[in-house]
Amino acid sequence: MSPAPRQLAFNFGRDLLRQINLLPRRAAAAVKPRRKATSLRRDPILEEVARMLVKRVGCHRLAKEVCVSWNPRMRTTAGVACYRTRQVVLNPKLIEISAGEVQRTLRHELAHLVAQARAGRRRIAAHGREWLEACADLGIPDEKRCHELPFKTRRLTRRHYYQCPGCETVMARVRRVKSRIACIKCCRKHNGGKYHERFRFREIAEPGDRIAA
Ligand SMILES: [Zn+2]
Numbered sequence: 001m002s003p004a005p006r007q008l009a010f011n012f013g014r015d016l017l018r019q020i021n022l023l024p025r026r027a028a029a030a031v032k033p034r035r036k037a038t039s040l041r042r043d044p045i046l047e048e049v050a051r052m053l054v055k056r057v058g059c060h061r062l063a064k065e066v067c068v069s070w071n072p073r074m075r076t077t078a079g080v081a082c083y084r085t086r087q088v089v090l091n092p093k094l095i096e097i098s099a100g101e102v103q104r105t106l107r108h109e110l111a112h113l114v115a116q117a118r119a120g121r122r123r124i125a126a127h128g129r130e131w132l133e134a135c136a137d138l139g140i141p142d143e144k145r146c147h148e149l150p151f152k153t154r155r156l157t158r159r160h161y162y163q164c165p166g167c168e169t170v171m172a173r174v175r176r177v178k179s180r181i182a183c184i185k186c187c188r189k190h191n192g193g194k195y196h197e198r199f200r201f202r203e204i205a206e207p208g209d210r211i212a213a
């Protein structure tokens with residue numbers, strides 16, 4: 001098996017250091033390859049929305065630099081913002097909740113970047129006056145200062161929960177599901193993508209913490 005390109009690059013770097021005597025042999029062996037970078041996926045469409053929003057509130061430089069990604073490894077955090085890298089990272093579970101939730105979380109996180117861009121080098125509180133002002137400018141004046149997914153912290157609007165008997169994935173719906181629907185992941189995995197009764201979602205009382213992907 002041939003090593004991954006990342007590994008190759010790393011080894012090359014190590015060998016080079018050894019050749020120019022910056023790294024003793026034994027220490028070189030002890031150096032572990034870095035963990036694979038995160039599984040962030042850029043979203044060009046949301047990025048375009050972000051640029052437009054940020055430009056509209058007067059942050060032109062930030063509008064050029066901002067990037068928006070999804071991180072499938074996020075659990076209950078709805079989103080995060082990093083001013084240093086001008087990055088907003090969102091939890092893909094938001095898509096399952098609603099398109100509105102995606103938009104609101106995007107604005108919440110952008111408000112962090114806008115507030116910091118306006119403050120310059122001055123340190124500001126994460127959810128302080130500047131952030132609230134930015135939220136209002138971005139169209140979410142009533143935004144709460146939480147980053148958790150709404151089914152954990154905000155009032156639940158989803159009343160019906162269904163679970164796949166195969167993989168136990170939970171799906172939330174506002175209205176009762178009347179048609180027969182099965183878990184797409186399990187049907188793909190075990191039944192060639194076709195409907196199978198074995199993976200039909202069953203209604204449950206407790207939502208748990210997983211939502212259909
Ligand atoms: Zn926040």
Ligand SMILES: [Zn+2]
Pocket residue numbers: 164165166167168169183184185186187199
């Ligand atoms: Zn399933």
